[in-house]
Amino acid sequence: MLVFWKPRLVLLAVPKTGSSAYERALAPHASMAVLDPPELKHAPVYRYNRFFRPMFDKMDAPDMEIMAVLREPISWLGSWYRYRQRAFLDSKPVSTKNLSFDSFVDAYASGDRPAYANVGSQAKFIEPRPNGTAVTLLFKYENQAAIKAFLETRLGVTLDLPRMNVSPDAKLQLTERTEAKLRRNCAADFEAWARAG
Numbered sequence: 292m293l294v295f296w297k298p299r300l301v302l303l304a305v306p307k308t309g310s311s312a313y314e315r316a317l318a319p320h321a322s323m324a325v326l327d328p329p330e331l332k333h334a335p336v337y338r339y340n341r342f343f344r345p346m347f348d349k350m351d352a353p354d355m356e357i358m359a360v361l362r363e364p365i366s367w368l369g370s371w372y373r374y375r376q377r378a379f380l381d382s383k384p385v386s387t388k389n390l391s392f393d394s395f396v397d398a399y400a401s402g403d404r405p406a407y408a409n410v411g412s413q414a415k416f417i418e419p420r421p422n423g424t425a426v427t428l429l430f431k432y433e434n435q436a437a438i439k440a441f442l443e444t445r446l447g448v449t450l451d452l453p454r455m456n457v458s459p460d461a462k463l464q465l466t467e468r469t470e471a472k473l474r475r476n477c478a479a480d481f482e483a484w485a486r487a488g
Contacts, residue, residue: 292334294343294355296322298445300428301343301357304333305416307370308360308432312452313442320448335416340424357425361413361487362432364480365473368396369463371410376461385409392463400473414479429487437488 293302293314302317304310310333318324325331334342339357347355362370372395375387384406387395398408419425430438439450465473474481 292325292332292339292343293317293321294323294325294347295320295446299355300445301339301355302442303335303339303357303359303416303426305359305361305413306333306411307367307374308362309435309452310360312454313438316450316452317442317446317448320446336418336424336426337420340420340422344424356427358428358430359417359426360430360432360438361417361484363484364413364477365396365463365465365470366432367413367480368392368399368410368473369461372396372463373461375407392461393465393469396465396473397469400469400476412477412480414477414483417483429483431484431487434488 292304294300295302302310302313304314314324314326318326325334331338331342336357344355361367369392372387372392375385380386381388387407390407395408398405399410401408417426417429428441430441432438435452439452442448443450
């Protein structure tokens with residue numbers, strides 16, 4: 292999570308949406324860069340609302356805008372699947388080694404997710420809070436030109452984005468049955484992504 296005080300902007304780090312590249316490029320310009328622990332670096336709206344918003348309100352900054360980037364849900368799951376194929380996760384419960392992408396997505400779309408498919412939800416990440424705290428600037432990961440143009444204009448910087456955390460290649464094929472199950476059971480994620488600009 293990056294906080295830009297004078298521009299009144301908070302950039303939430305939605306996992307698997309290129310947040311590490313933006314963090315690397317923008318952290319030197321940020322008033323606050325929350326890099327660790329992962330639970331705070333990747334703070335969803337509810338955690339931002341609980342830990343950070345009250346502090347900003349006390350500093351007379353109630354008009355902070357919250358920005359987030361969402362990735363097309365199947366592509367987002369593909370990134371998680373490929374990330375969890377990495378050798379350092381071998382033999383751990385979260386590893387997807389020796390598992391097809393279809394099996395991974397089928398498990399994700401089920402009610403009781405095993406450890407390897409327990410990767411959260413983008414829709415839940417940006418879910419508004421009862422007090423009105425919500426993402427006000429929502430971008431599609433696939434629209435990098437718009438993200439970059441917005442940040443350069445808002446922050447007055449020129450961005451050179453590095454490629455980071457690139458996962459190994461893997462086959463990302465779904466059966467019609469599994470894709471239909473995902474779209475049915477995780478409709479909120481597809482709807483959230485569709486709302487993004």
